[in-house]
Amino acid sequence: MSRFTGTDSYIATDDLMMAVNAAITLERPLLVKGEPGTGKTMLAEEVARALDRPLFQWHIKSTAKAQQGLYEYDAVSRLRDSQLGDAKVHNIANYIVRGVLWQAFESEVPAIVLIDEIDKADIEFPNDLLRELDRMEFYVYETQQLVRAAHRPTVIITSNNEKELPDAFLRRCFFHYIRFPDKETMSRIIDVHYPGIKRELVREAMEAFFGIREVPGLKKKPSTSELLDWLKLLLAEDIPPDALHTRDAHKVIPPLHGALLKNEQDVHLFEKLIFMSRRKS
Numbered sequence: 001m002s003r004f005t006g007t008d009s010y011i012a013t014d015d016l017m018m019a020v021n022a023a024i025t026l027e028r029p030l031l032v033k034g035e036p037g038t039g040k041t042m043l044a045e046e047v048a049r050a051l052d053r054p055l056f057q058w059h060i061k062s063t064a065k066a067q068q069g070l071y072e073y074d075a076v077s078r079l080r081d082s083q084l085g086d087a088k089v090h091n092i093a094n095y096i097v098r099g100v101l102w103q104a105f106e107s108e109v110p111a112i113v114l115i116d117e118i119d120k121a122d123i124e125f126p127n128d129l130l131r132e133l134d135r136m137e138f139y140v141y142e143t144q145q146l147v148r149a150a151h152r153p154t155v156i157i158t159s160n161n162e163k164e165l166p167d168a169f170l171r172r173c174f175f176h177y178i179r180f181p182d183k184e185t186m187s188r189i190i191d192v193h194y195p196g197i198k199r200e201l202v203r204e205a206m207e208a209f210f211g212i213r214e215v216p217g218l219k220k221k222p223s224t225s226e227l228l229d230w231l232k233l234l235l236a237e238d239i240p241p242d243a244l245h246t247r248d249a250h251k252v253i254p255p256l257h258g259a260l261l262k263n264e265q266d267v268h269l270f271e272k273l274i275f276m277s278r279r280k281s
Contacts, residue, residue, distance in 0.1 A: 002051045010039065010046035011181075011188045019176035020047055020156075026174055029115075029133055029155040031165075034178030037223020040158040043178075044114035047156065054107050056153075057114045058100040064121045066128030069099045070138050070147075093143050101132060105149040113155045119163040126169035134172065181224060183210065193228050197235070204244040205231055208254045212261070217269055222260040230259040 004020040006012035012020075020043075023030035032040045048055035058069055074095040082089045104111040118126060132138045136149035157173065159165065181189060183206055190202055209230070213221045222230075233256045234244075243255055253270050254260065261267050 004047050004050055007046045007050045009192055010042060011185060011192060012043075012046075013179075013185065016043075016176060016178060019174060023156075023174040024154050027152055029157050029173045031157045031159065031170070031173035031175045032178060033159050033161055033175075035180055035221070035223060036160060037225040038178040038180060039224065040178060041114065041116050043158075044112055044116075044156040047154070048112040051112070053109060053154075054104075054111045055114065056100045056104045056107075056111055057116065059114075059116045060118055060120045060125075062120050062122075064125065066125050066132075067099075069101045069115070069129065070132065071099050071102055071140060072097045073142050096140060096142060101138075102147055104153040105136065105147055107151060107153070110151040111153040113153045115155065115157045117160060118157050119159040119161065119165065123163060123166070127166050130169060130172065180213075186224065186227070189224060190228070190231065194231060194235070197231070198241065200241040201234065201239075201244075202231075204241040205234060208244050209260065212254075212270075215269070215273065219265050220262055222262075226260055226262075230254075230256060233259055 002024075004012070004017055004024070006017060019032075020030060032043060034040055044057070045055060047053075073092075074097055078089055078092070078095045088094045098106075100113060104113045133155060136152050137146060139146055186206060187202065190197065205227070209222060209227050212218070233239075237256065239255055253267075257267070257270075261270065
């Protein structure tokens with residue numbers, strides 16, 4: 001059995017690798033939660049790459065229905081074709097649009113399926129997929145066809161915790177919470193993206209970054225992807241490490257902070273903390 005051990009471009013912790021492999025062994029969906037920017041969506045891409053399997057992605061919107069992952073009947077196209085006298089209207093199968101799960105079920109090798117941000121959809125969305133994810137089959141009523149998975153795909157489901165997911169759905173999943181990277185793990189992530197970067201710059205940038213995350217009252221803490229963006233800008237603008245040097249994140253707002261602070265409330269909070277800190281000193 002293939003096992004996931006991370007990739008050269010994705011730093012996976014031991015517990016995350018164990019969770020992926022447990023879901024594969026149990027043949028259950030892997031439900032992944034964690035702060036935005038912790039690599040939840042990228043996980044499916046990297047698992048597919050590491051195991052050399054095809055990847056089918058379903059990015060959920062607020063209007064998404066579970067049925068769309070199976071198939072959709074395009075009645076509008078059929079009506080248009082009938083008005084034009086097209087002969088293919090006599091075969092309803094011409095108007096069945098296959099969804100992500102159907103495509104994965106037909107894969108000649110076990111596939112990876114990403115159901116991304118499932119909590120964006122209606123609360124009934126997860127429950128509407130229970131039977132199909134359990135049995136790995138569904139019925140197409142328009143063509144009276146039973147579609148059954150040739151190989152059981154590995155399903156990776158991400159959630160940003162915007163909504164509580166139903167208990168019946170949770171019981172069928174293997175769950176893993178991706179904790180925010182500690183400094184050591186973050187350093188390894190940076191090395192993957194910027195090999196050979198100056199260690200002094202990384203050290204000062206990480207001090208500032210983790211200092212910002214610890215500021216109480218922040219509406220949105222900066223994420224891993226935002227730290228990587230910030231480092232890219234620091235390198236592009238040739239910002240020296242000593243420009244970031246501070247042991248107190250409350251005393252200086254970092255250069256190019258727009259990569260880290262993404263709303264005006266957090267910028268104003270920082271400015272207020274700096275003003276108060278300077279008054280005390």
